[in-house]
Amino acid sequence: MPSDIADPRTGQSWTVDVAGQAIDLPIVAIKPDFAISLMMLIDLGVRFGAHIGQALAEALAPAKPDIVVGAATLGIPVAIEVTRALGLDNYVILQKSPKLHLANALEQRISSITSKGEQRLLLDRAALPLLAGKRVVVVDDVVASGSSLRGSLELVRRAGAEVVGVGVILTEAKDWHETLGLDRDLVHGLAHIPQFTKAPNGRWEPIPGT
Numbered sequence: 001m002p003s004d005i006a007d008p009r010t011g012q013s014w015t016v017d018v019a020g021q022a023i024d025l026p027i028v029a030i031k032p033d034f035a036i037s038l039m040m041l042i043d044l045g046v047r048f049g050a051h052i053g054q055a056l057a058e059a060l061a062p063a064k065p066d067i068v069v070g071a072a073t074l075g076i077p078v079a080i081e082v083t084r085a086l087g088l089d090n091y092v093i094l095q096k097s098p099k100l101h102l103a104n105a106l107e108q109r110i111s112s113i114t115s116k117g118e119q120r121l122l123l124d125r126a127a128l129p130l131l132a133g134k135r136v137v138v139v140d141d142v143v144a145s146g147s148s149l150r151g152s153l154e155l156v157r158r159a160g161a162e163v164v165g166v167g168v169i170l171t172e173a174k175d176w177h178e179t180l181g182l183d184r185d186l187v188h189g190l191a192h193i194p195q196f197t198k199a200p201n202g203r204w205e206p207i208p209g210t
């Protein structure tokens, strides 16, 4: 995630319990008065991956999904682990950058506040038969603004799938409620993190209501 701050490290961290496993997230400043606790899933090891896969699969299994969809980049390990834990095999990844074989992909534009400029999600047309008429769960690592997830849901529905659930490791603040509208009720999060502002004493504190 880009930061306008020369050194985004604050020296503080935020501990969150993710389905019975505590993780420590560094609090990083994005603006002079705004910070987030950053979860880099790829730094947390394969045991944590298996743990969240199992916990999300338990939450999503009652929706009886046929297949899991995850958005690049950090939705990829989530999709793999949830697929494994559900006892499924295939999964579908929505890419963010054009790959050679995606010349003719289904495309969805998303506006992101955490990455500069406009982004897009790409669905390989070869994956359409895996989705058309199927019960799909969409997974990601974190939902914050909700724009990436909203684009994923749109793309999966354009492919003819029914979205029966959404699974994320962390929900962050509440902006995503408005972005997702009624789809917010589909979201299963394993834990919640607030966002942070700098108190007069220089400490980063959770923003009330986030």
Ligand SMILES: Nc1ncnc2[nH]cnc12
Residues within 6 Å of the ligand: 036, 037, 038, 039, 040, 114, 142, 143, 144, 172
């Ligand atoms: N706290 C966070 N950790 C990792 N990725 C994020 N994307 C948005 N918020 C995030």
